[in-house]
Amino acid sequence: QQELRTQALGRQLFFFAELSSTNDLLKDMVRQGREHGTVVIARRQTTGHGRMQRAWESPEGGLWLSLLLKPRLSLGDAAKLTLSTGVALAQTLQDLYGLAAGIKWPNDVVVQGRKIAGILGEVAGEWTTVQTLILGIGVNANFSGQTFSSKLPATTLQDILGYEVNLNHLAAQLLFNLEKEVQSLEQGDVQGLIQRWTSFAVGINQPVRIERAGTVYAGIFKGIREDGELILDLEGQEMTFSSGEVSLRAG
Ligand code: BT5
Incomplete structure (x- = not known):
């Protein structure tokens, strides 16, 4: 946490050795009135999930993180935060490891055509009252050799880089980049987001x-x-x- 350079994201941070799913725990915590920026991280997840009830494999060595956001945004713009998360993730992999990370629509993060990270945005409670969004982020980091039953082949940072990365650095840089994206959306810069997203998008004009x-x-x-x-x-x-x-x- 000393490495954090954010104002709000990750200032409240809960760390667990094992959870069923960081998203599920954070959803429960919302009922206890947790604040904007609260983060839950688990070393491993037993029943991590992807979109549409799909399973997300979450062995030890990955970054399994969920973030609570109460953004000052309209409903329509809040829904764009999954795009912002893709941009922040791809930017982080570039910043820290020099990787040419891309985004495969809608928001798979890929390196060399293989999925290295996934994003799961969920709504906690009523959209119409306090907008509370849970962003689940999974990055395949320090493990290797996994084959996930997936249409898109998977990879890990360790497989690509050949070394183990510092998960605290990774989380801190990701939260820093994501906070910038959230602030830019709150300032109304949708065009900037679309531009950055497009610059990372795989397969444009193809x-x-x-x-x-x-x-x-x-x-x-x-x-x-x-x-x-x-x-x-x-x-x-x-x-x-x-x-x-x-x-x-x-x-
Ligand atoms: C996603 O779903 O890509 C969103 C993944 C979000 C995971 C994070 S981890 C922290 C937080 N807590 C949670 O419980 N979830 C979030 P989707 O696009 O539906 O992709 C799921 C599909 O990817 C599966 O059906 C598999 O085919 C494949 N898959 C499963 N585990 C994988 C992994 N670790 N890496 C790459 N592909 C995987």
């Missing part, structure tokens, strides 16, 4: 296939709209897709 409700759309990936929807160019005609409804492949 052909992709998107499957929605059984139909495959083949086009050029043009980027994202301000609301995070993917823009696909189908021979001059633009279509947009939201992350919940589609799967994306190169091609």
Whole structure:
């Protein structure tokens, strides 16, 4: 915690040897009135989860972190915080390890085409009252040789760098970069976020296939709209897709 250079994020920090899921614990803690910026970290998770009830493998050596945010944002802008998190993560891997990290839409963080980190944004309580967002971040750091049953091949920092990283440094830099992103959104700079996100995005202006409700759309990936929807160019005609409804492949 001495390494933290943030104003709020991580100033309240709870560390555990083992948890079922850092997101689940933080959701429970919200009911006890925890403040903006509270962080929960576990050395390992027994039932970590991804989006849509998928399992997230969380062995010892990874960074398994959840963050409580009560941002001063409209509902629509608060939903963009998962994009901000992707940007902060990719930026952190570049800052600390010089890695060319990318973001695969909607928010998988990849290095050399392999998934190295995942983001799970959840809403705690009622959106309409106090907006409380839980951002779960998992970074495959100091372990190796894992094969996760996944469409996207996975990797770890140790596999790529060949050494073990300092997890405290990693967490501190990530929280620092994420705090900057949150502040920039709070100041209304959606365009800046979209630009930074696009600069990290994998496959911009390249052909992709998107499957929605059984139909495959083949086009050029043009980027994202301000609301995070993917823009696909189908021979001059633009279509947009939201992350919940589609799967994306190169091609
Ligand atoms: C994600 O889900 O990428 C979000 C992962 C969020 C994990 C963090 S850890 C701290 C916090 N506490 C939690 O319980 N969760 C958050 P999704 O895009 O749905 O990807 C899940 C899929 O990735 C799985 O179905 C597997 O195929 C694959 N997978 C599982 N574990 C993985 C890992 N460690 N690395 C790479 N891929 C993995």
